[in-house]
Amino acid sequence: MLIARDPLARRVRQAVAGDRRAFTRLYRELHPLVARFVARRVDSRADAEELVAEVFRRVVEHLGGFDPSRGSVRAWVLRIARNAVIDHYRTRKCPVALEVIADGLRETTGPLDHMIADERTRQVREILSECPEQTRQLLAMRYGDGLRHAEIAELLGLRESAVRKRISRAVSELRLRSRALEDEQNPEVSHAL
Secondary structure (H helix, E strand, O other): OHHHHOHHHHHHHHHHOOOHHHHHHHHHHHHHHHHHHHHOOOOOHHHHHHHHHHHHHHHHHHHHHOOHHHOOHHHHHHHHHHHHHHHHHHOOOOOOOHHHHHHOOOOOOOHHHHHHOOHHHHHHHHHHHOOOHHHHHHHHHHHHOOOOHHHHHHHHOOOHHHHHHHHHHHHHHHHHHHHHHHHHHOHHHHHHO
């Protein structure tokens, strides 16, 4: 039985039974994941905070409907977060390209970004921008959100093996394109080797 192995599923069951401490523990464990996921996909910090609150409101509302046989708690909550982000952009007056919402790889600003905002970073972003939306989405979920292959598969309705292969191919392709771009920009270095 999945509940016995998944402490989050056990906490959901306890919270549904009325255990407030179980829900508090569930919230504390899931909040950083949801906050990171949402923040990478919206424009402002205020919007992100509102959406995280909305996600957990929806979680409370649908807590009794969680079915551990259909997947993990993390993937279930991230589906709720993903839908909240999509709903957020649907209600905006200014249209936003869906790939910006979905991929989570848009540029952010912060101290770390300023430190690494060199030519190499620009090149990687350029290469990523040329990738198909689904590839950017997979890479964002794996490396940006830190999701496991199984969680990505569950979230997107794919098999785990398909997710592993697609991510592996995408990373290999990015490496090849990055090396080709370096060779193109620095022909004297590549010929000296």
